[in-house]
Amino acid sequence: MVETKKIMWMIKKDLLVLWRHKPRLISLFLFPIIMIVLFGYGMGGTINNIPVVVVDQSQGPLTDATLSAIKGNTLYDVKDITSDPTKGLQDVQNGMVKAAIILPTNYDNLNTTSQKSIVVDVDSSDQMAAGVIIPATEGIFNGINQQIAVQKLQANSTSAAAVTTNQVAGSAGNPFQSILNTVNLQINKLYGNISYLDFLVPAIIGMTVLFGCVFGMGEIVAGERERGELARLFMTPTSVTTVLGGKIISKLVQETGRGIILIIAAIVLFGIIINGSIVLTVLILMLGALCFIGFGIMISARVSSQEDFMQSVMPITMPMMFVSGVFYPIETMPWIFQKIAYIMPLTYVNDALRAVMLKGVGIGGIWIDVVVLIGFTALFFALGVTQFNRDI
Template identity: 35%
Template sequence: MDLKKEIRKSWVIMIKEFRQIIRKKAFMIPMFMFPIVMIVFFGYGMGGTVKNADVLIVNDDTGIASSSLVQEIGSFIPKYGDDKMFSITYTKDMGQSEAERKIDSGLYKAILIIPQDYSERVARNESVTLTLLTDSSDTSSSSIIINFMKQLFSGTSSSLVTLKIPDIYGKLQYIDFLTPAVIALTVFMGTIQTMGYAIAGERQDGTLVRIMMTPVSRGAIILGKTLHQLVLQLARAVVLIIGAIVILGVTMNGSWLLVALVLIIFTLSAVGLGMAISAVSEDMTSFQAISMLIAFPSMFATGVFYPLSSVPDWMRWIAYMVPLSYANDAMRTIMIKGLGLSFIANDLIILALFAIFYFALGVYLFRREV
């Protein structure tokens, strides 16, 4: 074997590979974009802190101890941050059940109830109990807030101050926070991906044109592909949820019907988006490139892996523009909090608007381009 010749031929093959990959611009862009997007989103999103979390303090005590406590909480800035950890609202005379309803509605991440005789008891060196309610459906923010409060009270002069932290949604772990959003994410990515194969892929291999030569309307083609997605994604979600409950012990406190309703509306918007991307993609390579550019920010900016309360404002604005954010919120509200239709109504309305917009765009582009 002539080693020199072998090396020269290897060189020729390598140059050929580079020529091919450099000419696939649709492939090159996400290849470099992907790690940047990962670093930026994970770096900012998983900072392990909470910024300006909405906290309600129910303070029925007018004494000095409670005033200084409230001031300390309100002015706390984490060590590696510039923003205050909490955005405090004050009120008086609110019972625990009413406070729980406020948490349910998503208005506050935490509510601290200070009893009327707090200052007096602290002054007399007597034991006193404060109640801390947290939105434990957001396990990350909840544990950060609980840890902060525990540290705060362990540092006070009186070690007799205890914190009562009721588990209003049961014992929850990070996996409970993650699972509803991962299911929504799976539906979103899965729908876009399979719509790509169903339109851009079929267009590339000629089968879509063959179908369009038959007496079948474009509307029937779209409806057939949409129904397929709805059934596929719902079945997928059911299998995933059951698997997560049985194998991982994930919490499912809410209604299966509501989960189905959220996923149907959400899938329609993903079908529309997938159809729109497929229609403007020349082939599967360009489809993959465009869909990745949309999918990655959706995946990392919408609070799937970390709460939106911990991300910078610019990331939150991206999240507001992606339907996955609202699906995540609705899925967590149903599955973790076990709440009903009225609590996810806003999410559903926004998801429906997204579905109408994306579906109309998808149908328009499909009719024009395919």
């Protein structure tokens, strides 16, 4: 026999509890909206607007046509057009753009018999962006190559002598080979062949540290407050700073250990290679952990139960995971999500970890990430400690 009345009571009770805990209620509705907006608008599965720089070292109709083709493709977001190939490369190395498309000095000279070597310097540490840029760029220049070939063939049909000269100077084996191979695209993966797993691992480590620290602080601050264990400590002549200090160090040690185990597991099980310093990687991990611990303390400073803590952090941590470039490059997201990404500490942890682990850069290459993370950490701790409610 189905005990309908009792089942109805259970439903009613749960709804009443939800109604009487407004933060939980708000979170219940807000959280799915945030998530669907992020998925729908932010990561709809297509990658567009990848920032690139174009280096044009010659002027003419072909350069104009090429620029027009690149700009007209929604895949690219041309951040700069320069004539200096070194600057283009530096922009990629500095992380300002994902690729530099370098057109050669003879690009607009259709009469030359030598190949036009176009170099594409790609930031291969961003595997997602690189994986899209390379075939797309190949496609564009294949098209351009065909157009040049057609133009040359048309020109050759009116000048048999020129064709003969071209045949001789080009390829002895195939008289049209030099025409067909006018454009030679060289893809230069700056950081070698990076697999999607290589790309994911630093961010997964960052994400694991985020959830470990934030939810862990919820348990050891909000949870202990709820169970009355914090009251026992606050009965003694002990400051909030001392109690929290102990908890922070304990959590930091745990999370650093967890991060190191993750790195070792990734190396042993999947052959991940760390191109940069392992010590620097661990230090970034610790800084990230400290920052997320501070975030956990800030949220738990005023809440009275673990459930309230969870409901308060979920609408922040879950979107943070999606907008901070764990799975997709930030630069390819709509501008609003890019802005949100830059106020999320996980963005800087991911960026710094990828820079060290994949690009092999030193502290000089990640100093902005480090400074921002220190700033976030200081802010979270200041708010957490000053706002901490000692009242039980």
